Amino acid sequence: MDIQQKLNQQGLRLTQPRQVIMEVLESTGMPLLPQTIQQRAHESGSKISLVTVYRTLELLIELKLVRRIHGQDGCHGYILSSPGHHHHIICQKCGRALEFNGADGIVKLLDQIERDTKFKIESHLLQLQGVCPDCQKEKDHEK
Amino acid sequence: MDIQQKLNQQGLRLTQPRQVIMEVLESTGMPLLPQTIQQRAHESGSKISLVTVYRTLELLIELKLVRRIHGQDGCHGYILSSPGHHHHIICQKCGRALEFNGADGIVKLLDQIERDTKFKIESHLLQLQGVCPDCQKEKDHEK
DNA sequence: TCCTTATTGAAAATCTTTTTCAATAAGGAT
DNA sequence: ATCCTTATTGAAAAAGATTTTCAATAAGGA
Ligand SMILES: [Mn+2]
Ligand SMILES: [Mn+2]
Ligand SMILES: [Zn+2]
Ligand SMILES: [Zn+2]
Numbered sequence: 001m002d003i004q005q006k007l008n009q010q011g012l013r014l015t016q017p018r019q020v021i022m023e024v025l026e027s028t029g030m031p032l033l034p035q036t037i038q039q040r041a042h043e044s045g046s047k048i049s050l051v052t053v054y055r056t057l058e059l060l061i062e063l064k065l066v067r068r069i070h071g072q073d074g075c076h077g078y079i080l081s082s083p084g085h086h087h088h089i090i091c092q093k094c095g096r097a098l099e100f101n102g103a104d105g106i107v108k109l110l111d112q113i114e115r116d117t118k119f120k121i122e123s124h125l126l127q128l129q130g131v132c133p134d135c136q137k138e139k140d141h142e143k
Numbered sequence: 144m145d146i147q148q149k150l151n152q153q154g155l156r157l158t159q160p161r162q163v164i165m166e167v168l169e170s171t172g173m174p175l176l177p178q179t180i181q182q183r184a185h186e187s188g189s190k191i192s193l194v195t196v197y198r199t200l201e202l203l204i205e206l207k208l209v210r211r212i213h214g215q216d217g218c219h220g221y222i223l224s225s226p227g228h229h230h231h232i233i234c235q236k237c238g239r240a241l242e243f244n245g246a247d248g249i250v251k252l253l254d255q256i257e258r259d260t261k262f263k264i265e266s267h268l269l270q271l272q273g274v275c276p277d278c279q280k281e282k283d284h285e286k
Numbered sequence: 287t288c289c290t291t292a293t294t295g296a297a298a299a300t301c302t303t304t305t306t307c308a309a310t311a312a313g314g315a316t
Numbered sequence: 317a318t319c320c321t322t323a324t325t326g327a328a329a330a331a332g333a334t335t336t337t338c339a340a341t342a343a344g345g346a
Contacts, residue, residue, distance in 0.1 A: 013312045013323060034302085049326045054303065070213045070268060074334085075302090089262050098260055105255045109248035113271065117243050119232050121273040125213060128256065130264040156292060156343045177333085192295045197334065217303085218333085 020046040030095040031069040031077025089128035093135035163189040164199045173238040174212035174220025232271035236278035
């Protein structure tokens with residue numbers, strides 16, 4: 001089921017701005033600020049209100065098509081996300097993000113923590129920062 | 144080395160507002176909004192500017208005495224943090240937070256992810272939500 | 287007690303996100 | 317292809333969060 005149907009199914013509409021915002025996110029494998037999304041849309045010929053960007057991101061998050069990324073500073077980026085449980089690792093050089101699931105390790109880790117803390121864990125936020133393979137090569141060149 | 148020395152060492156001063164904010168954070172084992180910190184300070188007899196709260200939190204984070212907690216919605220809480228590497232698990236019933244380190248499991252997990260993704264991991268953000276032991280008991284009573 | 291200057295608070299600026307509401311445009315029905 | 321209903325948009329304003337400015341204040345070493 002594509003996004004068109006997913007929306008209509010709930011009485012929602014696949015509008016021009018929604019398509020454009022999806023395209024912007026699809027064409028960029030990295031977390032973008034709402035403001036940046038608006039700019040990119042504008043550069044590709046579509047003037048979209050920033051208000052609409054916020055509203056659309058909220059919707060796309062509900063539809064599990066987009067996730068919020070927490071920046072070091074405090075600002076929030078938004079990135080396209082494939083379905084299913086996974087997390088993001090973001091390159092601190094080029095900004096690109098990669099999904100991973102590391103299901104095994106995470107389940108074990110959470111089990112261990114539940115035993116240690118006696119908490120019942122309901123949800124987790126895991127986000128990694130690092131250097132992607134490409135940027136590692138470049139760093140080598142500099143030396 | 145206590146906070147007094149830690150500050151003086153860098154030419155910084157242990158002021159009234161800084162002490163009060165530390166006390167507020169110490170007396171509450173849960174993430175607080177800057178605004179809430181100001182209120183608590185006021186309730187305990189110290190009028191502190193919200194500006195000072197922000198500035199002090201920034202400082203305390205640099206000194207590694209405080210950490211930022213990412214709320215589900217987007218607002219940020221601040222919580223006292225003991226030295227060393229660890230993470231927080233927050234009770235979604237009562238708000239209380241507990242530190243854990245789960246060092247073993249995390250190291251293994253990160254190693255696995257480095258192998259899988261070929262990224263060089265530099266830092267990670269891990270934050271758990273759940274129900275604390277106390278609140279689990281209360282839930283049982285309701286049944 | 288005095289001096290230097292780091293720090294504070296009030297106000298304003300800046301930035302982010304949400305709300306309002308009239309105009310617009312999806313998309314199902316005719 | 318045209319009409320209708322109403323979900324959606326955009327402009328403006330409101331609300332909320334965080335930062336900057338700058339004169340007055342207070343740490344803390346001399
Ligand atoms: Mn997970
Ligand atoms: Mn955040
Ligand atoms: Zn990279
Ligand atoms: Zn609890």
